[in-house]
Every structure is written in C-alpha cells, then in structure tokens.
Amino acid sequence: MSARRTPVSRRERPAKPALSREGIVAAAVAITRSEGLDRLTMRRLAKELDTGAASLYVYVADIEELHAAVLDDFLSEVEIGSTEGDWRERLRALLDSYRAVLFEQPSLARVALVTRMSGPRYLRAVDAALGLLVEGGLSEYGAALAVDQLFLQATASAAEHGTRARMPDADRQHEDLVAEIDAAPAEEYPHIARIGRLLVAGTPSGRTKWSFDVILNGALATPSPEPE
Amino acid sequence: MSARRTPVSRRERPAKPALSREGIVAAAVAITRSEGLDRLTMRRLAKELDTGAASLYVYVADIEELHAAVLDDFLSEVEIGSTEGDWRERLRALLDSYRAVLFEQPSLARVALVTRMSGPRYLRAVDAALGLLVEGGLSEYGAALAVDQLFLQATASAAEHGTRARMPDADRQHEDLVAEIDAAPAEEYPHIARIGRLLVAGTPSGRTKWSFDVILNGALATPSPEPE
C-alpha cells in the first residue's frame, strides 16, 4: 500500500516514517535540544516530521502535553543513584543533578512549575529522594512534605536563575537591581538600605547549598501536621 | 490644534486622553482584573486606549515590562503592617497576604518567578519581611537569605497551586495523580507505593503552614555561609 507514497524512482528523502507518539516526542526533544523550547511549536515540529500541524493532534492533546513529555524525557538524565557519602550527601547530589538538567533548558523549569508532574522519570527521582529522606529519619508524611519542598525549591531556582543566565541582558538586570538597592531611600526601605549589598551577596551555589540545608534542618526540626 | 480631532459636533466618546505610562499601566491593570492576564495583549490594550498597538512602545519597552508593572500594581494590596502576635505571626500574616494576592491572578505568580522583581511594592513587602526576620534574631545575611527563600516558596506555591485552581480540568488532573500513585508498581517506585496517598494528604493551607515553619526553623538552625 505504501507503493504510491514512496515510488522507487523518488528516493531523495528517506521513506517518510509513519507518525507515532514516540516519534513526535523524539522530534520535539531534538528541536528543544538544538534550538530551545521556545522554538518548539506545533508548526515547526510538523515541518520536521514532514506533515501538517493538524496531524499531530491525533497523538498529542495540545502543546502543553507535548511540553510535559519533553520535560520528562530530559529528566531521564537525572542521576539518582549516587553512592557517595551519607543519605544527606546522596540527596544533595540527586537534587544538584535535577537542577543541572533544568538549568540546561530553563523554559522547561517553568513548564515544571506549572504542570502537575507525573512522568515516569520525575516519579523515579521523587521515589529516590523519598527513600533517602526516610533513611534520614523523617516520618513517611514528613518525607512526603519535604520532598515537595525540595523539588519546588530546585525547580523554582532553576526557573528563576536559569532564565536570566543565557539572556542578553542578564548582567544589566542584575546591575539594575544592585543600583536599586544602593539607591533605596532609608525612610521608605530602612532594612533594605541597611542590609544593602548583603542582599545579593554570595555565590549562587553557596545560596543553593544554604537553601538545601535549611529545608532539611527545618524538616527534621518541625513536627508534621496531621495528614487529614 | 486638537480642534480637528475632537470637533464639537462629535462627542459621543469622552475626549480621548493623551497617552502616558500611568494611563497605559492603569488600563492594563483593569483588563487583567476583569479578564485575566492572558487576555492582556498589546493589541487588546491599544484598543482599550483607542489607539494602535505600535503607539504603546513609546512608553513600554515590551510586554514583559508591562507584565512587571501590572504585577507591582497588584502587590499594593499586600498587607505588610499586621500588628497581631509576635514577629513570627506577623511575618506569617504578611506572606499569607502576599500569597492571597497572587492566588487571585496566578499568571502573575508566574511573571513573578521569571522577572527579577524590583518594583516599589515588592520592595516594600521585602523590606517589612526583612525587619521581622531581624527582629526574630536572624543575622543580616541570614535574613537576606531567608527572605528570598520565603518569597520564592510563596510565589512558587501560588504559581503551582493557583494555576490549577481555576482550570476546568483541575479536579481531573488531581484524580490522575492519585490514580497514578495508586497504580505505582512497587518494584519501580517502592517508596511512592509504600507511602501512597500520604503523598498528597493534608489541606493546602496545612501544607503551606508547614513550609513556612520549616523555612523559619531551618533558617534559625542553619549558620549562614560566608557572604563572599
């Protein structure tokens, strides 16, 4: 039946493969990797697959679902199996790896914040983190709450920081903020004026490490509420 | 000179007011309030102001700057001056109020995550929070780090939770997640399978309260790193 579609005489292109969800997601991942998530549009993706945008809707409900699928594919790079150090060091390594993946493609971090995540790779990372938290002495519900907090922090910091990293005016935006702090009138913003540049001091990684410790120490010191 | 533009004979409309940044932002806020941020487009805004989209670019660099201005206007509703209870209760009230504003318009929470915030209303809220943290015994740098973490948590939870609140398929998405947890194979996700529905147990407000306490307790228990 495919004889009419790919006649022997015309073989400049490799035979057009049949559409499938996997093929669509794979092409979407490739575009995201080479051009960024912003360039991943239904039309651009369709062109890549040598078809029309409308055809994709047989396999994908909408672009949001596509974004979620691309995100989950990226999360397969997260290294969940670190064996160095105690549970705390291993958990830190897991979250560092998660953050590193989202830093590659900060638009994906924003997807992660908005979409309720449920892909297999995400669940895999969450499962590993839960195990380490329970190993560290947290109750089951405590671990459930802490894992949420830890991933939220990692995701949000990637969305926040990563966005600015590659932007042309990243430095300018930072300078603006520093200038605004320097110029903050002490009558209106007494504490900002007093604390001054200490507000933006420290390296990103130093601040991240502090956040991680704060959540862990806090979770260990704070009793879980009643679940229901 | 305006005689030709608004002749006496034609006064069905009130005299078209001159464009200004304040007028533009005010109209943008009005549209956001009545129709949501998603409906706030340059073209829609221009129509409201009885002009063309191109005219707006004299006063606003791009739509991102407009979003930031609208966000800051919304933040004027944040109540920073609670006087009930100790510093901890007052700080909790401040953040609850901040979160409530973003819940009204969750798309704004997403703006807040991506834009480096520097509007006067945001700084006002940050300043008040810094004061309470220092009152609570944190060092200046500790307060600087903690305030970031507290606002990040509040913003992210508004972006995450708020988005789902008003969506038509909010319940469906939640049910999907619960179903996925119930169905999680114990070989692949041992901890998720064991913890089960405890993962999504508790009320949003109970979980939020826990997060707040975790950050505060953690910040009080974790020494600040060297600033530089």
Place this chain on the structure above:
DNA sequence: ACCTGAACACCGTTCAAGT
C-alpha cells in the same frame, strides 16, 4: 482511523510615513 490544506482567530514588534 488517520492525514491534510485551508481557515479561523489571533499574537509581538518594527517601520516608513505623517503631524
């Protein structure tokens, strides 16, 4: 059932031309 072209209903931003 799957695929398509065309259409619908939009976007943000730029720019030459006017005043």
Place this chain on the structure above:
DNA sequence: ACCTGAACACCGTTCAAGT
C-alpha cells in the same frame, strides 16, 4: 517627539474533505 496603519513573521487549534 509622538502617533499611526500597515506589514512582517509568526502562533495554536479546528474542521471539512479526502484516503
């Protein structure tokens, strides 16, 4: 300097018509 209409270069999604 400010304002405009028109154009540029796109979007996501739907739908009737084909196979």
